[in-house]
Amino acid sequence: MKAKIGIFYLVFYGVLAALFAICMWVFFQTLDPRIPKWQLDSSIIGTSPGLGFRPMPPEENVESTLIWYKATDEQNYRHWTQSLETFLEVYRKPGLTPGRGQNIYNCDYDKPPGRGQVCNVDVKNWVPCTQENKFNYHKSAPCVFVKLNKIYNWIPEFYNDTDRLPDKMPADLKQYIHELKMNNQTAMLNTVWVSCEGENPADKENLGGIKYYPTRGFPGYFYPYENSEGYLSPIIAINFERPT
Structure with missing residues (x-):
């Protein structure tokens, strides 16, 4: 039994x-391993990509996004530069990302990538925001890198009409966009613009000058993101020239 x-x-x-x-x-x-079933408004993520930044704070201080250090002590700011070195390694070495080496393409506004190609992000020449230059931390003029999170098939709506720029857009960014148009660089208007400013009056007063590398936004030719093999998100280096 x-x-x-x-x-x-x-x-x-x-x-x-x-x-x-x-x-x-x-x-x-x-299911498709490369194409999500639910996209854009039909997905949980939606159509508003988040903006990420590097370097991140130490694990013991994750609740703060403040970057603080002594420029005269390399060991003191080593965490920040090492974090950036780790983050940028895949951009500096295409072979670390499967498929990137064979699919990489030197894109430009008049040379968008073809199907299956991925745009190169050459971070090696973004002086002073380079690894060899310690990302300028030793000169009390640190660099921070920002990127947009990936959303499959998302196409940005560009602010490329100089007559219809948002009222809340910073004046210096408006001026930058107008200068592009005046210089007949209209293709560059198809950019996801980035602008940094202080959170409160004291921050704004002490922020100092800011420069953006390689340009002041994410080029439109990186979009839409289609999960092509070897794709890396575009990034921007932001150099705070003399914060106080």
Whole structure:
């Protein structure tokens, strides 16, 4: 009797396992490993990509985004520069990202990538925001890198009409956009603009000059993101020339 019961449960659980395996197999047939089923407004992420930044604070101080250090003590600011070195390694060495070496393409506003190609992000020449220059931390003029989080098939709505720029857009950014148009660099108007300013009056007063590398925004030719093999998000280096 015990043998019959054992055989029954063995067959019973075997059938359950087989049914579960079949259900999972059918389910995975409906999924594409590169294309999400739910996109943009139909997805949880939506159509508003978040803006990330590096370097991040130490683990023991994750609740603060403040970057503080002594420029005269390399060990004191080593955490910040090492964090940037780690973050930028995949940009400096294309071979670390599968498919990037064979698909990489030197994009420009008049040379968008073809299907399956990914745009190069050459961070090696963004002086002073380079690893060799310690990202300028030793000169009390640190660099911070920002990037947009990836959303599949997202296409930005560009502020490329100089007559219809938002009222709240910073005056210096408006001037920058107008100068591009005056210099007949209209293709560059298709950019996701970036502007940095202090959070409160004291911050604004002590922020000092700011420079953006390689340009003041994320070029439109990086979008839409289609999960092409080897793709890396565009990034911008922001150099705070003399914060006080």
